[in-house]
Amino acid sequence: MRFDAADLRRWPIDEAELAPFYDWATAEMGLCGTGDRPPLRPVAAIARLLAAARTSSSPDLRLEPFLPTLAVETRPGTTRCCTYSGDCMAGCPRQSIYSASITIERMIAEGVLCKVTAAKVLAVHSQSRTLSILWEKGEQEQVGPFDLILVAAGCLGTAQILLRTLPAVSALDMLDNPVFTFPILVTGGTVAPAEDAGYFGMTNGCITVIPKDPALPSASVQLYPAMDHLWAYFTPGGLWSALVPVGRLLRQHLVIGRLYLHSDHGSVIRMGLAANGAPRLSLRRTGGMPVGLWRSLRRALGCQGFLVPSVPLLRQKTSSHYAGTLPYGTAGVDANGRLEPGVYLCDSTVFPDSPAASPTLTIMAAAMRTAMAAQPA
Template identity: 30%
Template structure:
């Protein structure tokens, strides 16, 4: 049995939820979660709940209009629109966590979420571990991580298949299958099976998506990308709700943590109530910081006596690639078409024999946002026949490159006003050339296209702005060896503090091109479990560890 302890957790997103899960499973632990706690607006929540209580055939159009409202179209063809959930941008709402963040043109500035559940309230639900070869280069091994992957997958529902992707990325736990795939995804997978040996010999693997949702209950209503009314898609808020129902766990909303540190052998978090402006301080035996890759980085920079003024975040950069098929399917907007609209299949391009340097492309079927993204002339009434034929052939791929083949996000820090969080300027080296691996990935897609009938539209490939992938971190990476000012030990501790643990993307040594959130959760669960097991001892209570 773990000794009794008191713990503070900053945030409620995936990493914070994994920590709360690990701590709350042990009797005698007192856990206080400090969170901004943004929620969906009442009107939209009521409309969602009315839809959830009815069969899709009985849904009211006015409720559908409320929960499917999309972000305004952008005039920039290179801009990926901001995703909404139930018609709301509340996961991106600034409750103080974004104030003072600026960036160069094209940079995504919505890099820290105020939502209860964090960005998992609006994510694409892809879950896949990192490859074993990734951990060969980390101070944390696959053997260290595997039991925590399994523990997290005991909480997070997994829908997927045991296919060729499992050779590098094992399923780790039993899964449910995916709902029936759309006709284009099914056709691509059939062609892959027909040409499997030739494609694999050229470094191309295709497999079904791995998704965190309760697929057996899916009714294929087509609203996945705007928010599942039945809440079948996993959100960290679900785990946090289960944790807070246990003895010893409380969640405090409306709090922006502005400083962290240690005093007299205790971890300390200083907060501001964003509703009243009142400041308060919390103390505990340990502090786990899960405010997200950028949110935690900003909090640490504002808490150190002599922070670095400039650092870099590793990012698995995102690119978008329209994919055309010569053989059309039925009009995806036709009457009676029922599909689930999450990522349906993945194309993995690997550039070595160990699954280390890869580019993974998540391929999506039709959803209404694709119509919005058609070029202006194709959205006009007279062009409807051309638009229809385009949509019968079009899939959209969101591809990723590993951080070691991607330009980093630069972060310049300046002191904030009135003792608040520091100001940050984000960007990307404007002199940096387009990533070389992107060109190699596109050439490989072109060579695979005749066999898959999946042709990349090279004229419309776009590289997303800095931070738009949301797969970033590594400001304070885990490292072995002598303490460094911007590196953490394997328990997420900087050399200044032995009771403060960073647990989110900010501590990842690298960010592969494969999915991100499952590893963030497993690593946070590992850190919390190690603390409870006594593998991350702190100095004695009589000593003071200050910066």
């Protein structure tokens, strides 16, 4: 999912500058619904909900439904093509879902990557352009010097490296998107089972929720079928085939919605390091639902054959969309992610905030932009 101009309003990068890197990341991951890749086929109840949401609104917000462009192989005839078995979350049996290992293997085959090691980076020494690393067997070593160091250990991993690298920094604050889960009941007639013969077990549809007050950030609802893997957790394997019709029936009557909010409404998690070097996390802010949003959204989603029942929202502890520990413009990090000469930060560590959208495509696009800017002249 691409961040739009409103999402990027606090960033030193605009949509036009990020666009070619979004295109590049899209091609690298092979997103369905782009290029020659057919779009995802949502389950029938979600297809119908997306159509209904298109014409629904409320006095405070409008809905923009769309099919997600996921990193799933959908081209018919390819060996990894999705068969709509619904086993996505149980581990796709056909490897239809993109993994970074596909890119790494390609880069090795093309000679772009010459060495991959399994060591853990402890700290970066920018003066000497070296790294302190911990080998799997427990020995520590200082390696380098390197022409260029691109730090991309994920926001959590990079935060730990930075805490060991920057003597003046004793704690870093991480942003997260709050997520609320809720049921949507199909009340306007069931969906013919034949339409639902196969299904896709991850996000089947998305709805951007745009407040009419332009000062407020957008939210996002991800729609899931009543996923079989959830009830399969709680039932013995021997019963699974007998329960398949139950799953099919549930998918005709129930859609699971997950509402993601901007990190402005989310928790802030502080990370420090304990004396033994282990990360120490504490909650600085809990965040929560903005007043009135849920009431308006419930009304807008309860449209034309759908009902959002009045049950308490289930708030997840985290969305795992961590970001913003050392944003562009702080602690010497420039708009290209450069921390020191020859040392660049290439993940969501540098994001100024975390809009209510899946972050991975933007993490890849921003990392590609940083890597290009970092190339020695």
